[in-house]
Amino acid sequence: MQEQQQAAGHLIVEALAAQGAERVFCVPGESYLPVLDGLHDASIPVTVCRQEGGAAMMAEAHGKLTGRPGICMVTRGPGATNAAAGVHVAQQDRTPMILFVGQIDSQMRERDAFQEVDYRQMFGKMAKWVAEIDHASRIPEFIARAYRIAMSGNPGPVVLALPEDMLQQSASPKPVVRVEPVAAALSNLQQAELEAKLSAAKRPLAIVGGARWSAAAVASLQKSAEKLNLPVACGFRRQMLFDHTHPCYAGDVGIGINPALRAAIEAADLLLVIGEELSEMPSQSYELLDIPVPEQQLLHVLPDPLALGRLYQPDLAICADPASFCAALETIAQSLETNWQEWRDARRTDYEAWSGARPQIPGSLQMREVMEVIACHAPTDTIITNGAGNYATWVHRFHRFRSFGSQLAPTSGSMGYGLPAAIAAKLQHPDRQVLCFAGDGCLQMTIQELATAAQEQANIIVIAVDNGMYGTIRMHQERTYPGRVSATTLQNPDFGSIATAYGFAAHRVETAAQFEGALKTALAHNRPSFLHLLLDPEAITPAASLSQIRTAAQQKNP
Structure with a gap:
């Protein structure tokens, strides 16, 4: 019995639905009309935007909020170049996102066809993976792989090009299971070493940032900090990772850093950095910590092994996502006795003085x-x-x-x-x-x-x-x-x-x-x-x- 064939555009929509896609942000284009047709009868809502840069930024923000790739669809050429603004945000912010781009007919390549762009070259260093779906039968494979790449390790954007001739094809649907991000956790040996280093610290400070956080991970971190009296600072524009009213919160490490917080980081004898890569802005133009070996003892926790040691050589490098690490830290905190309250209270006092100031600026609007x-x-x-x-x-x-x-x-x-x-x-x-x-x-x-x-x-x-x-x-x-x-x-x-x-x-x-x-x-x-x-x-x-x-x-x- 011959398997039922489905149009490529409908296969793409079905593959997205199988991965739990909640919404598509798009600017329509004739280059991917079969996909728009597939969305006509689908349960996935479509948000029609006014410019591709805005559509891509909406998809990126959706990825930040949910931890799963935001979906953006744009047309070829100008549509893709406009969307690059949102792809760059996703790359630097470590946000899972998938950009679908219409593409010329594959038989017209290398002729400078209407709106022709080589997307592998254009997005090659901006996206985690750039690919072109060459046949309708491979749609479930490509989309499942795109989800896995976008979410795992350090999350980021994936770009999938959709040639016009491929979208005219049909193929048999292939069921694919819902993809989840690959978990990474510290080993028993690392957990013992982490406990020993924390136990010996006199002036520790945690800095948190990056991606792959969850409400549970944030709650777990807060419990650990509270038990240990550990001061916690948040990386640039990642301030929602710790309750600012909590006595352990010490401020944000970003543009216009509190000078007292910067001095405390420099005076710390141990930095526990979770998820935050400490690139240019949080590192104060790479001057906050010495490169390649910081003066402070550095315990660096990142979900991507290739990111560990790229800028700073840590005393303890842990490849773990924030959820796994914070759960382990909470276990360690239950038995660890520390004497950090005076150090923590001083950091809190610094933050309250900084955020509680009332600077007067020119003009009637303060x-x-x-x-x-x-x-x-x-x-x-x-x-x-x-x-x-x-x-x-x-x-x-x-x-x-x-x-x-x-x-x-x-x-x-x-x-x-x-x-x-x-x-x-x-x-x-x-x-x-x-x-x-x-x-x-x-x-x-x-x-x-x-x-x-x-x-x-x-x-x-x-x-x-x-x-x-x-x-x-x-x-x-x-x-x-x-x-x-x-x-x-x-x-x-x-x-x-x-x-x-x-x-x-x-x-x-x-x-x-x-x-x-x-x-x-x-x-x-x-x-x-x-x-x-x-x-x-x-x-x-x-x-x-x-x-x-x-x-x-x-x-x-x-």
Whole structure:
């Protein structure tokens, strides 16, 4: 009896459903119409985005939230190049993601056909795996392998190209089991060595970050830290990995690090680094720890053996995912007696002084007060998203994250990320509040996705911080070329009118009191809201105004 044949596009959708795909983010293209046809009758929701970069960032954010690959589909050529922005975020942030790209007919290769791109070359060093499905019969094999590669070790993006002629084929369906990430755990010998090194430490400090965390792993780590009196710091834009109100929380190791925390890391005799690779931003431009051998005793825990020792040669290298390691650490903590409370309390005091400061900035809108309003009125499980820019400093320093899954921010420093991430978060967690922080430059990278939010009825709250410039670049420009402003000024539109046209309830905010009223209204109403904050251009950082930065630079280099 001849097996029933199915169209390639439908096989792709069935393979995704078998792997538990919860949503597809896409910009449609004629190069993969058979897949769109397969989605027509499928149970997998499709979110239609306005630009491929936004679609890819939504898929990446979905991967961050769920631990399974976010799915993005784009057309060939320009669609793929636009989507590269989100692929790069996934690569640097260690996020599982699969990008499906339409491809030219395989018989037309090497002729510079319409929108022809060699995706292996284009994404070769950006993705964990780039492949082209050459025959419909291999679709289940390729997609299962893509899931495994995207999730295992250090997670990351996979790119699968779909030639037009392959999508015209049919094949017999092949059942494939649901793929789970490959677990990695420390050995009994390593567990004994870890216990001995912790027992001998006088001034230990843990730094956590990276991927493959879960709510259970975070809870396990917190229990261990509490039992041991171990101070814990979070890596750059990974602050949701430890409750900021907990007495063991010591702050974040990122851009604009608390000087007292940096001094404590340098003074520590043991660093327990879990999941965090300590690349440029958390390592303070690779100056925080000596390379290749740190002065502090380094116990480094990463799920990818190839990442261990790449930058720093550890005293104990443990290939383990955070869940496995934190479970083992919790077991060790039950029997380990330490004398770290005074050291821990000092780190906590440093953090509270840093995050509790009330810096005054130029202008009538005080961002410290904005953050206090959010702390007062937003639920503790609110998801905060942001892209890149100086405005994010206020979130990272002053917001106190309480739970796993409450932060979406790009360690890659990609502008435009906050809005797509917020949409993905609201679609995944419609019962939770989602606040998107975006600077005026950052917002305009993906502002068209306001339409996606409205179409999907994703009732997010966008907090647009408008100072009329590319603020971070202006800050660096004034430090390096004081008084010589070039290419960093923005003539902005009326953002509120644009948001209203997209279906958002818009509020203009010039004071903290106005912000409080606008936020309370936005939280109470079941519709997307846009809060347009007018910030004085001089209010560039919590530490210094733009004029102060310029003056200091002029005095240093008269």
